[in-house]
Amino acid sequence: MLSKKTKYGLKALTFIARSEGDTPLQVGEIAKSEQIPQKFLESILLTLRKSGILGSKKGKHGGYYLRQDPSEIKMTEVMRVLEGPIAMVPCVSLNYYEKCDDCVDENLCSVNKLMLQVRDSTLNVFRNTTLADLSHTDL
Amino acid sequence: MLSKKTKYGLKALTFIARSEGDTPLQVGEIAKSEQIPQKFLESILLTLRKSGILGSKKGKHGGYYLRQDPSEIKMTEVMRVLEGPIAMVPCVSLNYYEKCDDCVDENLCSVNKLMLQVRDSTLNVFRNTTLADLSHTDL
DNA sequence: TGTAATCCCTACTAAATTGATAGGATTAAT
């Protein structure tokens, strides 16, 4: 299951990408438009800022903005920040590899074989999708 | 993340597929070989039996066996039984569709668009993989 | 017919994760 955190994060990013004005967008505004609990969204946007995807401006008239053009923001990055590793098991993770405690030989492990394929196909989607793709209403 | 339940279930099924003798395999035997807590595995195999993937024989010399040839057992079925819906959000699920509470228009929802692609690519893997594929040690 | 081996079933539990909420500190515009 996709966490609410990721779902909300994706919606917020899309909202920001669609707005693309000069002034930063405020959490309250996004929360209201996208029906997201404001305090929760606050912590999500903070995560996205710390990861470098969003920038922020503090104080009055502050808010959040994209650090890159939507077409430059890949889903691989966004998903890793919000949801964590893309692989379903650590033993097939590119960025967070870990050997299984059980599992004597990875090459003989059926779970490894299957999840490797799932990872590759999912990765293929995320690598070829940018925030711009998500924010376009057509198709 | 893949649950331990699914991981153990897949390993157990693979183990059974690789054994394919005349006599059913016992939980204890599988648990020991695959390093799975026996009582936990018991409940997993029970689930697989109830779903029709496994058959069982009770009493002394009882155990579990496959109801079909490994090449007939698709990962779509196994994964749905063990892990639940394949889609990451209910609004793109084939078998468990549910509208989102928020989300006025699905066609405009960026999460929906993205997760639809992920579902399709994952489904593609599961549809084209059988237990026989998992149990072959080569490639 | 008794006994051991095995699946079957229900209930319980500890730990981790998720989805928030609360309260205030900090910063910046007016």
Add this chain to the structure above:
DNA sequence: ATTAATCCTATCAATTTAGTAGGGATTACA
């Protein structure tokens, strides 16, 4: 100063996960 925003830490209830416990029902076989 005042106001409006982000930033930060802590807490919490509900749910899910990963088991464990204990015994019931069934079957093989001596």
